[in-house]
C-alpha cells in the first residue's frame with residue numbers, strides 16, 4: 001500500500017517521497033480516503049501514529065482543488081502542538097505557496113491580526129487566542145472554512161476550553177467537514193459525535209495506546 005493508492009495527487013505523493021515519507025500508517029490508510037470523500041471522521045490512535053498527515057494531506061488536496069479564503073481551521077490544545085502541526089503543513093505545502101498562520105498565546109495580537117488579514121489558507125490555533133481574535137476583530141471571519149480539525153480532541157473537549165470553544169463554534173459555518181483526532185477514545189469523545197455529521201467514519205486503532 002502506498003500513498004498513490006489513497007487517491008492523493010501526484011504532487012502530494014512526490015512531495016512525501018521527497019521528504020522521506022514512504023508508505024501510509026494505519027490511521028492514514030483508513031482516514032484519508034474517507035476525508036477525501038467528504039465524510040466527517042473521528043480517528044483514534046496512539047501518539048506518533050501519524051495523525052497530523054492523516055488530516056493534513058486530504059485538506060491540502062482539497063485546498064488546491066478549490067482555493068479561497070481561510071480554508072481549514074486546526075485547533076489543538078497547546079502552542080507546541082500548534083507549531084508542530086504547522087510545520088508538517090509547511091513541509092508539504094511550501095513548494096505550492098501554501099499560506100498558513102499559527103495563532104497562539106505568546107505573540108502580539110496585532111502581529112497575528114495582520115497575518116490573519118492576509119488570508120492564510122490554513123490557521124492552526126489554540127482555542128484561547130483564537131477566541132480573543134474573534135471577540136476583538138469584527139472583520140475576522142471563519143464563515144467560509146471548509147474543514148474544522150480538532151487535534152487532541154479529548155483534551156480540547158474535556159472541559160477546560162469550553163468557553164473558548166463555544167465562542168469559536170458560533171463563528172463557524174454549519175456546512176463544513178469536521179475531523180477529530182485523538183490518542184484515546186474517551187467518554188468525551190463519545191459525546192463529540194454530536195458535533196460531527198450522522199455518517200461519521202470512526203477509526204479506532206487496535207494497537208495498544
Ligand code: ADP
Pocket residue numbers: 020021022023024025028045046047048049050051052053088
Ligand atoms: P500523532 O499521531 O502523535 O499526531 P504525528 O502526526 O505528529 O503523530 O506524526 C509523528 C511523526 O511521524 C512525525 O514526525 C511525522 O512526520 C511522522 N510520520 C507521519 N506519517 C508518516 C508516515 N506515513 N511514514 C513515516 N513517518 C511518518
Ligand code: MG
Pocket residue numbers: 051052151152
Ligand atoms: Mg498529533
